[in-house]
Amino acid sequence: MTLFGYRIPMMASLIVWALVWEIVGRMDVIFLIPPMSAILAAGVDLVQTNSWQNATWVTIRSFVIGMALAIGIGVPLGVMMGRVKIIDNIFGLWVNIFVSAPLSALVPVLMILFGMGEATIVVTVFLFAVWIIVLDARAGVMQVPPSLIDMARSYGASQATIMRKIILVSALPEILAGIRIGVIRGVKGVVIGQILVAVIGYGELFELYSRSFDMERFWALTLVLFAAAMVLSALVENAEKRIEYYAGAR
Amino acid sequence: MSVQALSKDEFDPASVVTSDPVVRVETISKHYGTVEALRSIDLQFERGKLTTLLGPSGCGKTTLLKIIAGLVPATSGQIVVNGRAVTGPGPERAFVFQDFALMPWATVLRNVGFGLELKGLAAAERNRIARRYIEEVGLQGFEDKYPHELSGGMRQRVGIARAFAVNADVLLLDEPFSAVDEQNRRKFQEDLLRLVEMERKTFIFVTHSIEEAVYVSDRIVLLSPRPGRVSNIIDPRIDRTADPDDIRRDPGYLDVVEEIWQSLRHYAE
Numbered sequence: 001m002t003l004f005g006y007r008i009p010m011m012a013s014l015i016v017w018a019l020v021w022e023i024v025g026r027m028d029v030i031f032l033i034p035p036m037s038a039i040l041a042a043g044v045d046l047v048q049t050n051s052w053q054n055a056t057w058v059t060i061r062s063f064v065i066g067m068a069l070a071i072g073i074g075v076p077l078g079v080m081m082g083r084v085k086i087i088d089n090i091f092g093l094w095v096n097i098f099v100s101a102p103l104s105a106l107v108p109v110l111m112i113l114f115g116m117g118e119a120t121i122v123v124t125v126f127l128f129a130v131w132i133i134v135l136d137a138r139a140g141v142m143q144v145p146p147s148l149i150d151m152a153r154s155y156g157a158s159q160a161t162i163m164r165k166i167i168l169v170s171a172l173p174e175i176l177a178g179i180r181i182g183v184i185r186g187v188k189g190v191v192i193g194q195i196l197v198a199v200i201g202y203g204e205l206f207e208l209y210s211r212s213f214d215m216e217r218f219w220a221l222t223l224v225l226f227a228a229a230m231v232l233s234a235l236v237e238n239a240e241k242r243i244e245y246y247a248g249a250r
Numbered sequence: 251m252s253v254q255a256l257s258k259d260e261f262d263p264a265s266v267v268t269s270d271p272v273v274r275v276e277t278i279s280k281h282y283g284t285v286e287a288l289r290s291i292d293l294q295f296e297r298g299k300l301t302t303l304l305g306p307s308g309c310g311k312t313t314l315l316k317i318i319a320g321l322v323p324a325t326s327g328q329i330v331v332n333g334r335a336v337t338g339p340g341p342e343r344a345f346v347f348q349d350f351a352l353m354p355w356a357t358v359l360r361n362v363g364f365g366l367e368l369k370g371l372a373a374a375e376r377n378r379i380a381r382r383y384i385e386e387v388g389l390q391g392f393e394d395k396y397p398h399e400l401s402g403g404m405r406q407r408v409g410i411a412r413a414f415a416v417n418a419d420v421l422l423l424d425e426p427f428s429a430v431d432e433q434n435r436r437k438f439q440e441d442l443l444r445l446v447e448m449e450r451k452t453f454i455f456v457t458h459s460i461e462e463a464v465y466v467s468d469r470i471v472l473l474s475p476r477p478g479r480v481s482n483i484i485d486p487r488i489d490r491t492a493d494p495d496d497i498r499r500d501p502g503y504l505d506v507v508e509e510i511w512q513s514l515r516h517y518a519e
Binding site: 145147148151152153154155156161166170 | 321344
């Protein structure tokens with residue numbers, strides 16, 4: 001963006017909105033919006049508290065376990081669906097239903113099944129992330145040119161070698177794109193799960209702050225989460241870019 | 251210059267038997283469901299010769315080539331290579347693909363050496379062999395480029411170098427020049443003749459271009475469509491020592507082209 005001939009960096013709009021927020025906050029119109037400076041101060045305060053550090057640890061742990069399961073199950077399932085017609089027929093409909101379903105509605109059921117604890121959060125993260133990973137891995141495998149597989153066969157490659165040297169490498173851009181969207185969905189899953197369960201991690205903190213009208217801390221926690229989600233997404237995107245040189249060229 | 255066309259008006263399978271067949275196609279038939287793609291094909295391919303499978307689209311020429319390659323199973327009949335019946339791909343046959351089939355994530359060097367990589371050769375050894383064939387097809391200096399950085403013609407050179415690198419007895423080429431522009435096509439055909447001369451391998455070549463077939467082939471197998479059958483076999487007998495441009499203007503060459511066109515024209519439309 002340019003303004004009066006000067007290049008304005010993208011971050012500038014954040015600063016503008018932070019200023020607007022600050023002004024509105026200082027006008028003291030509504031208790032929901034404390035001044036931005038107070039939120040930031042509360043944020044600095046917050047990250048030093050024991051309760052925040054514990055909540056963060058619990059959150060990261062459920063997120064990592066849930067994502068590991070989603071990738072560990074989602075990628076192989078998607079690859080199998082892309083390669084084997086019968087597996088595609090068995091799972092295809094369900095994956096397509098779940099990928100667009102409002103999964104938050106399932107969390108209360110999960111609470112009954114898995115209890116009011118971390119297991120429910122892990123399953124929520126898994127359910128939020130896995131379907132898009134499956135679909136993208138499947139799409140990646142299905143676009144592998146048949147002649148490339150014929151080529152490997154004609155030079156004597158075994159099925160395992162074809163999978164390792166042709167199919168997985170060829171599908172890698174799609175698999176990574178699926179994981180990136182899965183990670184973003186997983187972040188939503190971990191937050192929504194914790195808020196609905198309401199007794200662990202950030203859910204407990206959100207519940208505590210909103211009940212006690214501690215809006216500074218409430219917003220500080222929100223900002224931390226937003227920033228974490230953005231950083232995670234940027235990290236995966238960065239990994240994706242490294243292999244983009246051929247993904248764009250095929 | 252002597253250019254004569256020897257062809258038979260009536261096709262007699264017995265006369266096709268050759269002294270030293272590397273590949274024998276024995277009563278091959280292929281059905282896709284209820285569709286009959288190939289009916290009872292009998293052919294022999296001589297060592298060191300280039301044989302072209304020519305015919306209109308739908309005559310099953312690519313299917314036949316893929317059956318010989320072991321990539322597609324035949325419904326009945328068998329393929330015998332060097333006296334042994336084969337059911338799958340083997341190291342004595344190498345395939346050149348119409349769409350090049352290069353790995354977009356690998357350099358020219360790795361693509362050319364891929365057949366050797368699958369055979370389990372050490373990196374130093376396969377790179378040495380790959381470099382030799384990259385040079386032979388005129389791509390020296392492009393070893394570290396990726397396929398998308400090359401023109402269509404250069405990509406197919408990579409595909410041909412890869413097929414040569416594994417040192418197979420039989421090279422199977424599936425319309426290798428159809429995705430290459432006209433100027434490069436002619437250059438390619440001349441290069442192919444040079445390679446046939448140098449490498450003394452058996453080439454089985456699929457094309458739908460009559461001129462291309464007459465120009466490069468020692469023998470042309472005409473296939474008729476629906477179902478694919480052998481309708482005629484023609485030996486162009488062209489003097490390849492002549493200048494390429496002279497060959498293309500030679501009356502004998504043009505007669506063979508015309509004769510093939512006459513026998514195929516009723517399949518057009």
